[in-house]
Amino acid sequence: MGGGAQFDVAVIGGGLVGGAIAFGLRALGPRLLLLDEGDQAFRAARGNFGLVWVQGKGAGLPRYGAWTQRSRREWPRFAAEVFDASGLDVALSQRGGIHLCLDPRELEARAAALAALVDQPGFERYDYEVLDRNALAKQLPGLGIDVAGGTWCSLDGHCNPLRLLHGLHLALQRAGCVLRPQHPVARITPRADRFDVATPAGTFTAERVVVAAGLGSVKLAPMVGLAAPLRPQKGQVIALERMRPFLPLPLSTLRQTDDGTVLIGDSQEEGGLDETVALPVLAAMAARAVRAFPALRAAHVNRTWAALRVMSPDGFPIYAQSAAHPGAFLAACHSGVTLAAVHAEVLAPAIAAGSLPPSLAPFSPRRFDVPQAA
């Protein structure tokens, strides 16, 4: 890279996906540009639950299970790099996690689903345990009396996702990269030797572009001959007051942060571009949390919010390089916290080298049979 363009790489979207890819490219310094729409945009990176999660992932696409496990393995190194580069500790904890089942039928269905998942041909197997209430209560003091049980996997964990996002941005600034918030990209125009990236504040030129704008990628990807068939899926989260540490491990729907805040999350709702919080869903989430840990009944709710996931038709990530314009790449997924480590440590170097590895071929949007330029 080098040439006559202003930047070697322009990453469009400063959420967790664009931020992690840019972090992996930060050695480019002033030759790397990160453009972000800003506060008015839909931003999953600012409203997520913070799990670095493995169990349950990969049903229907074993390669996704392996990709997730790889990210889990890369996470400690990635977190250390973010700390070195930004001074921010993202509070990574990977001591295992639990998926709780309130009634016996839920537990039975969960056990069957995990058994089918790891039995898939080609699946990179991992160990998990199906625990009844008594076994679970040994790990989770204060567990409700009528909880049926849960599944435990040593690979799961969590982190502070807002500190992660902040740390990525800070690291980019410190590396001398060019960050432009409040710069919504309106148009990408492929030229023979570069891409013109137009924003209301001016046009930038780059040899390569990475479209990583979350839900904004739906409009941008076709401009470089790619398809991003993504839809919003709402998730609501409840933040309780800070409490004395009582939850040693994260659950898939309940976790205690490193500063003691208890988070209850997160719903899965199909309703378009709607970020409103709705009491009936919050009430159902709170009721389940109180059944799981009756002591939570006395806790105060500090705030609630909703955010939109970036969801592909089959729920798996989308990674692609444009055949018509090979300097253009697309990255989108709904588990951008979990996958941040592979986005920085594996995907970014591949983009820098100029092509995606064959191992990422299963994530091409061609699997949806959507029209692309070439």
Ligand SMILES: Cc1cc2nc3c(=O)[nH]c(=O)nc-3n(C[C@H](O)[C@H](O)[C@H](O)COP(=O)(O)OP(=O)(O)OC[C@H]3O[C@@H](n4cnc5c(N)ncnc54)[C@H](O)[C@@H]3O)c2cc1C
């Ligand atoms: C409620 C909820 C809970 C979640 N929990 C977890 C979890 O526990 N673990 C996990 O791994 N993942 C979780 N996720 C998913 C995770 O947050 C997302 O995968 C991740 O944030 C997606 O990152 P992104 O960068 O693709 O999109 P976003 O975070 O949405 O960022 C997109 C960015 O692109 C910018 N943008 C958009 N359009 C343009 C444009 N035209 N020009 C320039 N910039 C543009 C926006 O400003 C925005 O900053 C959760 C998501 C939600 C909503």
